[in-house]
Amino acid sequence: MTLLLGTAAMATDVGLWYSKRRDLQSATDAAALAAAYKPSQAQVIAADLLSRNGFGADTPPTVSTGTYCDNASLAPDARYFTGVVTCPNAGYVATAPNAVRISTQTEAPLGLSRALLPDGGPYRTSVSATAARIDEAAFQAGTGLVNLNGGIANALLGSLLGTTINLSAVQYDGLVNTDIDALSFLDALATHVNLSALTYDQVLQSRAQIGDVLDATIDVLDRQPNLTAIAAQALGGLLSLKAAIVGNPDIHLGNLLDLGVWKNQPVGGTTSPTALQADLNLFQLVSFAAQLANGRNAVAIPQLGLNLGPVASISLVATAIEPPQKPFFSFGPVGVQVHTAQIRIQLLLKLLDTGLLGNGVRLPLYIEVAPGEATLARIDCGLEPAKDATVTVNAIPGVAAIYIGEVNSNAMTNFSQAPTVSDANIIDLSVLGLLQLVSLTGKAKIQIPSQGQPAAQPLTFYQPLSGEVTKHEPPTNEGIIGPTSGEGQRARAVSTGLLGGLGQSLYNGLDLHAKLLLNLIVIDLKQGNCGGLLGLVCWGNGQQRTSLLGILASVLGALDPLVDGVLKALGLQLGTMDVWVTGVRCGVPVLVQ
Known part of the structure; x- marks a missing residue:
């Protein structure tokens, strides 16, 4: 008992x-x-x-x-x-x-x-x-996707891919304003490259040809039941690009996208309740893939199709200084990053180069843009994440140095040292190339930002209220969560230093030397009127009186839209970084141990 x-x-x-x-x-x-x-x-x-x-x-x-x-x-x-x-x-x-x-x-x-x-x-x-x-968001950084010049974009994309491209402005507008689902794109891509991948991470660890990337985007658009007019324009542009591909270079997909915590999801899991709900912009997808396919090679464009007058011409060389250190598109938790490219650009603009008046105006421009960086800094989900979730991205625009002057011959390929810039012969007027009348030499430099490295700027993104998107014009440090194709979605970080436009800033900083009448008279020139010795390079009467400096100022004034268009086609802007948050998913706490 x-x-x-x-x-x-x-x-x-x-x-x-x-x-x-x-x-x-x-x-x-x-x-x-x-x-x-x-x-x-x-x-x-x-x-x-x-x-x-x-x-x-x-x-x-x-x-x-x-x-x-x-x-x-x-x-x-x-x-x-x-x-x-x-x-x-x-x-x-x-x-x-x-x-x-x-x-x-x-x-x-x-x-x-x-x-x-x-x-x-x-x-x-x-x-x-x-x-x-684990809260996750999808975001991307790059240039503003507006007002692309078809001639510049065709020239750059064609040179990157080693072919000739003739997309219309309407087709570029379609690409710029159309997004596709990220996981649907990878599902289609896995089919085109014949991958028996189990997870999206295995897809990203593989290589795909540019043609496969285009085919995957075409498939995603074709499967949409009601294709909008804008998406139809984008589809036409993709088909034209596909037909123009020569050699079909390949890329490592992991350099294009980083799926973060979604990388272990099974391929075909787009309908899963925990699936990534975020989009990819078609123009950025195509242009970034083209840059990856080109690698580190210089892109030379002898003649840009720009209308700058009957006696003007432009040549351009662009070089990616380094391969991308981070993918262009990132999806994941706080801490993920994206980088824009590091680019060197050499532009040569010629005016009045007819031979009758010597070499006319010859303006060599050199631009070096350091990579920008955007980091997902914070996700606040609130009590109703579908309505009150906010995302903060810290953006650092790339530092840019812009020069007028002659650079050393290997500046576009030697990345181990900074280029040297010397005086350029900007204006050379003579009679039949024999009797020299005036020669202007000089150089200029501006730095963006004006001093040191730019600080990280917090950009905050909100859920759209009642399905409406607030429109705004950049620069602004606030944006709306959603596809890039909507208005007012982006937020912009801006560096100080580019005041009065690129051309005006360069003109203000010009250090010029004039040599007149067979070099008998040498003058250090700054901005001024047509009095004194400067009268020797002026002509006309009264208010219509003109100087060579005035012509130079007009030429420099035309640089802003030109440089802006070139950089936009490469996914960059001077002194700014545009960021989109295309989706946010607020995680639910789970027991892990």
Whole structure:
């Protein structure tokens, strides 16, 4: 009987102990899930919830915040790191905790078995729980997708792909204003490259030809039940590009897109409740893929089809200084980044180059644009994420140096050193090339921003209210979450320093030297009127009196739309960075341990 009573007492106490431990584990799990919504207030939230469930009064919980790395290569118990760390093979740097670990303990009630314990009890039990929440957003950075000049875009894309392209302005407008679903694009691409990939990450680790990329985008558009007029224009442009491809170069897809936490989703999972809901802009997709296919090669365009008058011509050489260090499109949690390209551009503009008046006006322009950088800095989901989620992106526009002058011959291919810039012979007027009348030499430089590196500028994106998108004109540091094809979606970071336009800034900084009448007279020129010795290079009467400096100012004034169009076709702008957030998904806290 004694043995039976002792066994019954022990069984009862063990059952009570397990029941108490189960209740404590449930309360700790609930506290971890609640605290994961706001890791910054984890201690307060956890203590409050445990207290409401009858725990924590005797021993406060131990709460730590850290980083949960969703990485299958790590053992499950090794995926939580205290503090903010860089997850192995994540491709991004976390900037804030995304997980909470809570450890609690309590006393277990004991009855008859108390006599069996050395000190008579009590018996303590402890548990822990780890919960993580990963919010994700899709964003991209580049140039403003408006007012593309068809001639410039055709010349640049054609040179990048080694072919001749003749897309119309209407077709470019269609590409600029059409987006496609990212996962649908990758699904179609996996089919065209005959990949038996199980996950999107395996697709991104492969290579695809430019023709396959275009075929995939065409398939996505073809599957749309009601194709809009704009999308139909984009489809026509894609078909024309596909027909013009020569050689069909290939690219590494991982240099184009980074899917972040969605990379482990199975191919074909576009209808999954947790699927990525974000878009890719067609023009940026095509132009960035062309830049990847070209690699580091210089793109030379002897003659741009621009209407600058009957006696004007422009030649251009553009070089990508480095391959992209980050993908052009990023999707993932806080910390992911995108970079714009690092580009060198050499422009030569000629005016009055008829031979009758010598070489006329010859304006060599050299531009070096450092890569810009955009980092997903914060996602605030609020109580109703579909209505009040906000996303903050820190953008750093690329620094640009713009010169008038002659650069060393290997400036476009030697990336180990900065170019040297010397005086250029800007204006050379003579009679039949024999009797020199006037020669203007000089150089100029402007820096964007005017001093040092630009600081990171926070750009905030909001959900559209009632389906309406607020229109605005850049520059602005606020945008609307949604496809790039809508109005008012982007936000823009702007560097200071380019005041009064590119041409005017260069003109103001010109250091000119004039040589007149067979070099018999040498003058250091600045802006001025036509008086004094400067009268020797002026003509006309009264208010119609004109100087060579006036002609030069007019030529420089034409640079702004020209340079802007060239850079837009390359996905860049001087001193600015446009950013879009094309989608946001607020994660639900889940128990991971």
